[in-house]
Amino acid sequence: MKKVGICIYKLCEDLWPITRSITGKGVRETLNIIKRHLPNLDVHEVPTDTTCFDWVIPKEWNINDAYVIDPNGNKIVDFKDSNLHVVSYSVPINQTLSLNELQNNLHSLPKQPDAIPYVTSYYQERWGFCLTDRQRKTLLEGDYQVCIDSELTDGSLTYGELIIHGRSKKEVFLSTYVCHPSMANNELSGPTVTTYLAKWIQSQPRKYTYRIIFIPETIGSICYLSRNLNTMKENIVAGYNISCVGDDDAYSYLPSRAENTISDKIALHVLKHTHPDFVRYSYLDRGSDERQYCSPGVDLPIASIMRTKYGKYKQYHTSLDDLNYISAEGLNGAYEVLQQCLECIEKNEIYRTTTLCEPKMDKRNLRPTLGAGVKLDKNFKYIMDVLVYADGKNDLLTIAEKLNVPMWSLFNNIEMLLREKLIKKM
Amino acid sequence: MKKVGICIYKLCEDLWPITRSITGKGVRETLNIIKRHLPNLDVHEVPTDTTCFDWVIPKEWNINDAYVIDPNGNKIVDFKDSNLHVVSYSVPINQTLSLNELQNNLHSLPKQPDAIPYVTSYYQERWGFCLTDRQRKTLLEGDYQVCIDSELTDGSLTYGELIIHGRSKKEVFLSTYVCHPSMANNELSGPTVTTYLAKWIQSQPRKYTYRIIFIPETIGSICYLSRNLNTMKENIVAGYNISCVGDDDAYSYLPSRAENTISDKIALHVLKHTHPDFVRYSYLDRGSDERQYCSPGVDLPIASIMRTKYGKYKQYHTSLDDLNYISAEGLNGAYEVLQQCLECIEKNEIYRTTTLCEPKMDKRNLRPTLGAGVKLDKNFKYIMDVLVYADGKNDLLTIAEKLNVPMWSLFNNIEMLLREKLIKKM
Amino acid sequence: MKKVGICIYKLCEDLWPITRSITGKGVRETLNIIKRHLPNLDVHEVPTDTTCFDWVIPKEWNINDAYVIDPNGNKIVDFKDSNLHVVSYSVPINQTLSLNELQNNLHSLPKQPDAIPYVTSYYQERWGFCLTDRQRKTLLEGDYQVCIDSELTDGSLTYGELIIHGRSKKEVFLSTYVCHPSMANNELSGPTVTTYLAKWIQSQPRKYTYRIIFIPETIGSICYLSRNLNTMKENIVAGYNISCVGDDDAYSYLPSRAENTISDKIALHVLKHTHPDFVRYSYLDRGSDERQYCSPGVDLPIASIMRTKYGKYKQYHTSLDDLNYISAEGLNGAYEVLQQCLECIEKNEIYRTTTLCEPKMDKRNLRPTLGAGVKLDKNFKYIMDVLVYADGKNDLLTIAEKLNVPMWSLFNNIEMLLREKLIKKM
Incomplete structure (x- = not known):
């Protein structure tokens, strides 16, 4: 097995326990760990209520504890066991409820009875708990004590930005996200592979300048674009959104909106020659930050290379997308394909x-x-x-x-x- | 069954008995009946001998009666039974002939022994009778009395034109023909479906101005173009030639010469989604007024949507193309497809x-x-x-x-x- | 059989015995025979050491005799039997050698034991003999007398050029080569078919001017381009390299580098309609003077039409590519296809x-x-x-x-x- 894959997997383990959301201490803690690998990483804070195109930076959310105590006094759902147990951005609550009242705020997956689902409510104040459907079916009639010790306050949205200068002002852009709590393929594989790509880029002679960002998905890319659009449109010649790059099952390509940018052509060329059985998606299948980077008027040449695409594996957005679903080999494979793409972009004279x-x-x-x-x-x-x-x-x-x-x-x-x-x- | 199809079929019945040709009272009578539905229809007369590009408006032809009396004194062919019995534009004759002499002026179809063929001689003075091949085989030796009470005189070519103004000066163009005697699919379906489309267009809010014409085929479209070319080239953005839109057997598409105009794209889009088994012809299969509208230097974006294409059904250009060959459902289907096309053209912003x-x-x-x-x-x-x-x-x-x-x-x-x-x- | 094919074959027989190389008397003798058919052919001499882009005209090579005498005194290899026996451009030698020493200068084809291979060493001074592998295996130990009576002297490179004026200054270009010793398909078919095409062109009314050249391959085309590039780039609208046009086995097409010039389109059109089973090569399969005519910056619209392509028949570049491998029918077929192409180019208005x-x-x-x-x-x-x-x-x-x-x-x-x-x- 390749040494780099092992290192990337180790970084996933380091980042695993942190409770991330689109704002808050979890993002900062994640970026601090990445900064140990990339000392030049700049961490930016954008205040609550800042307007970003059609959006506004929301309040900052932090959470200390959360649990449910059943009629028998047993703590049956505990945030300390899994940070997926709480709906992200849940408002604080400390109350006793009947089972019926509680059920309105519970989320589970009847078709995946052993998975805790990942649920968010960033822009509508509510609270909720997530649990396995198997557990939910065992709940007894009676009064439940529910406690969420969270706070929603004016604060900021946090993101990391690394500029690695090259001989040219023209840029290659890499974007990945740091906003999901403990999930592996659809979260940790992205920032960890990107961290190691950045380390490798810094070690190489290079033509292009590299703009590499670690952001919360959607609101983060919109926010970043709203602050950097002109520079990015002027300089970026190619780039990739890096997400779901940790499993062993497949290689996947999702085009930019324009479909025929140099990022697309290089991705197809590399995958064709290294993994000819790769899966080719349409831009209609998009779902991550390319939605912003390729939106009309933004029009950046950003494609995606993935292992198994988000939404295409059953563990996606549940507690089953854990460190067992990804592997050092899986991470290493994506790392090498992306490395090959960057090398081809550099040398495509x-x-x-x-x-x-x-x-x-x-x-x-x-x-x-x-x-x-x-x-x-x-x-x-x-x-x-x-x-x-x-x-x-x-x-x-x-x-x-x-x-x-x-x-x-x-x-x-x-x-x-x-x-x-x-x-x-x- | 749809109400509109029934109304269109009823109009076919009204127009059926009229003896039309490229000029004459039959065209005027036809346009008068259509004008009851479309009071704003303008009827134009273009005098005999008017030059239209390479062509000249011929003499006007009218006919009162025609028959053949056999050696036994029986009237065996009678224009009153079917106006297809006389070659269109036959000169007057009143004469007694031997069977041999008569045969030179008879037309029948050995392969379709029960069909009276449709024959014309617009630009060469001759006379002739058409009859079933079965009847022709029964003719006895002896003297025949033939009479055609027709006249070829200086007069005019008649056509109808309806301009329905929209918010824009840009135009959608619909063309259909009114020059065939009693035949149903390859004649009456065209002007009747077009009449009901015009009624519907008038009832709708609209962006485009609609130019809708009822003309004799070939000489009529050439004449119309010679009088309106500049305006048409400046304003027309899309349009269709409407012919053979009454039977139940197929949907057909014949492209414009350019093949990729908006009329073509919309026709293909609508047929693909409504009748995916439609028949796709080439411009090499052309045969109606698109020959003029798409000719080099004219270059209008005119495609054709048909049910079964002219020349592709055995009843074509015979007495068998009668009111039984078309149906209210058939007419309604074409009406709806054309309606859908016009709506798509209107909304293709x-x-x-x-x-x-x-x-x-x-x-x-x-x-x-x-x-x-x-x-x-x-x-x-x-x-x-x-x-x-x-x-x-x-x-x-x-x-x-x-x-x-x-x-x-x-x-x-x-x-x-x-x-x-x-x-x-x- | 067509008369022209017979005449072309006869000319192959006339040219067969001559020992050609990229310079020397053999080329001149060949051109003199062609000049009997094309009196307006201009013969040009370009002196040794003239620079042609990255190349230099080499010394002129001529040979009188060459042989090998075995330990028993038998002349076992004799240039008089086949001019392929001597490596083209061999330096003079007259020496006695052991079998081992001799072997270093022998060339044969183990997989084609009855073929004498065709070997050249234009730009590195050496000597060598070519023989069948069957004969080589019979060589006895002992001393061999080897003699090559050749000379390498300052002289010139010789080529033939025929300009046939047309109504237009715009030119059609035909190029063929005269540098191989006695081989039939990959040599004589080219200049002989071209000679008869030139005779036909002269006999026809024509729009285009024709530039027809008989040159040594590679160095000849490079030399010719270096002297005529501007005129050629300005005037040439189409053309073909003519090589391997004598056998009966196939028709072949090899595109220009640009792939879609009028020469390509016409060649494909003619072959599709006359020999639909023709073989279509890629420009990656190139191997003759199109390498120069289509090189970057030269960019002439030159394609190739062949019978069986060089390198694609087992007799290629051996003594087996003899007058039995080609035929009057084979030559005639290529002649007619090329004629058809030229006629189509002329009439493509x-x-x-x-x-x-x-x-x-x-x-x-x-x-x-x-x-x-x-x-x-x-x-x-x-x-x-x-x-x-x-x-x-x-x-x-x-x-x-x-x-x-x-x-x-x-x-x-x-x-x-x-x-x-x-x-x-x-």
Whole structure:
């Protein structure tokens, strides 16, 4: 197993216990742990009531404890056991209720009797508990004591932003979210894989500047866009939303709204050559922050590469999406595909030959001087094919697609041709 | 059965007995009956010898009586029985002939022995009789008395024109023909369905101005174009030639010459969603007035929607294309498809969202405030999809095609989004 | 069998014995024989050491004799038996060697034990003999006398050029090569078919000017381009590289780099209608002078039509590619396809109708005056279809493709329509 996958999995374990929501201490604690890996991460706070396009930053929510005590005095639902037990953004309550009254505020999944569902009510004040349907069926008639020790106060929305400068002002954008409580594939895989991608990017020479953000989903991307739209529209040339990148079951691609941006073409190229059985979704299947990044008038070239897509695995948005559902191998696979995509974006230059007609390759010791019926070396054929299509118009991706080979199989040839001054970068 | 289909069929019965040709009293009588339904119909007369591009308006033809009396003194062919018995535009004759001489002027169909064929000779002076091949085979040797009481005189070509003004000067164009004698699908279905479409258009609020014409085929459309070309080229945005819209057997589509006008796209969209087994013809199969409307330099966006296409049913251009071949249901089906097309053309606007990023739908009570694993309402999904593609570039047809739903399934959503000021018309 | 094929085959026989290479007397002798058929052929000499883009004209190579005498005194390999026995451009040698030393300079094909391979060493001074693998296996231990009586001297590269002027300065370009010793399909078929095409072109009225060259492959095309690039880029509108056009086995098409030039479209059109089972190659399969003509910055619209492609038949580049492998029928077939392509290029005009709407065809006696149910003549349908698409934008090829008929089936109709002044050339 790859060492990076193990490290990513370890970071998932570190972040697992934290109670995150779209605001509050959980987000800050999560970002602090990530900052240990990425010291240059900037943490921003946006105050409650700030307007972001059609939205407004809500009150900040924090929770200390929550439980339900049954008629027999047993604590049957306890936030300390699972932070999914409380509806996110529940208002405080401390009250005794009949079973009937309690039922109106309970959430369970009859079709998945052993799963605690993940439920939120960010923008409507209410309270509620989530539990397994199996447990719910055992509840006795009588009076229940319910307590939620939470607070909704003016505060702020918190997000992390890391700018890694490159030679160019043009940017590659990576976005992931940190707003779900203890769930693994649809939460922790995203920020942890992104953290390790950022570490790798920092260690590499690079052409592009990288804009990498850790935000609460939806309100966070809307908020971030409302503060950075012009810069982003001016500079971003490619990017990915990173979510659900931890399981072993599949590789998935979801296009940008425009469907044919360089991010899309590179994602398809990499997946085709590395995991040809990947699942191809339509933009109609969208569901994460690409909804904002690709919205009309925003129009950023952001696609998504996932393992099993949100909503497409039964553990999704329940307590079953836990650390057993993801794996070091699963995380590592997504990490490598995204790495490959970023490398291809970096190296997708346009080249042009420096001479008219074929260059004389034998005088550079690049082909045998004896012309016989023997087949030419396969790589020599690729070299000549690159030269033929290096016309100052085709980018390297287009050339690789014409040759039906992975872009990375041409990197050495490109370096050699540059060294020999047979091509030049446009 | 739909009431409109019954009314259209009734109008076919009213028009059935009239002897029409490309000029003459039959056309005027037909237009007079239509004018009872469409009082604003203007009837135009274009004098004999008027030049229309490469053509000239011919003499006006009228006929009172025609018959053949056999050697035994029996009137065996009588225009009063069927106006198909006389070749249209036959010159007058009153003569006694041998059977051999007569045969040169007889027309029948050996392969359809019970059908009287429909034969014309508009531009070459001759005379002739049409009869069933079965009857022709019984003719005895001997002298025949033939009489055609017709006249070819300087007169005019007659056509009807109805302009229904809309909010815009831009026009939708409908053309149908009134030049065939007593035949049902390939004649009466066209003007009768068009009459009822015109009545419906007049009753509706509308964006476009409608130009609706009832003309003799070929010479009529050429004549009309020669008098109205500039206005038509400037204003017409869509339109259909309406012919063969009365039988129950099929739905057919024949493209404009350009093949991808809005008329084509809408026709395909409507037929795909209402009658997916429709027959798709090529422009190479053309045969009616689209030959003129789509000719080089005219280039109007005119497609055809038919039931069974002219030339594709065995009764075509014979006495068997009678009131039994068409039906109220058949007429009603074509009427509804054309109505749907016109409605789609009217509503095919381009919209643009009024906010960047997704609007906040819960504050408008358009989505539940509780975020749980439950599937969102299918129509809510369509609303969000419309918002995603309402980018100021896609028209509603394009959006419906992306969503793979009929345009009309989105009309209510569009109205709601306009009301909520979430989109605006471009 | 066609007379032209027999004549072309006869010319192959005349050229067969000559020892050609990329320079030297063999090329001159070949061109002299061709000049008997094409008296206007200009023979050009380009001196050794002339720079041509990245290349330099090499020394001129000539050879008088070459042989190997075995330990028993038998002349076992003799240039007089086959000029393939000597590696082309071998330096002179006259020496006694052990079998081991000799083996280093022998070339044979273990998988084709009865074939003498064709081997060259134009740009690296060495010597060598080629023989059948069967013979090689019989060589005895002992001393061998090897003699190559050749010379490498400052001289020139020779090529032939024929300009056949047309009404227009715009050019059609044909290129073929004269640098292989005695081989039939991959050498003699090319210049002989091209010679007879040139004779035919000279005999025809023509629109285009024809630039036809007989050159050594690779260095010859590079040299020719380096001297004529600007004129060629300015004037050439279409053209073909002519190689491997003598066998009976297949028809093949290899595109230009751009893939959709008029040369490509015409080649595909002609082959589709005459030899629908033709083999379609990719530009990745290129291997002859199209490598230069289509190189980036040169970008000429040059495609290839072949019988069996070089490298795709087992006799290729061996002594088995002899006069038995080609035939008069094979040569004739390629000749006719290329002729058809040139005729289509010549006649691929853009036309426009002279009247709006359909012209009145009966007044020109182009259709019957009686309108009856009878089917119209198929050719009349084609005439009307041509008129419909003659819109000043579609060229005749596009119209033929729309009608799915060979272009040449429309030539008579086009002439008639021009004569009737119903269309005009744009």
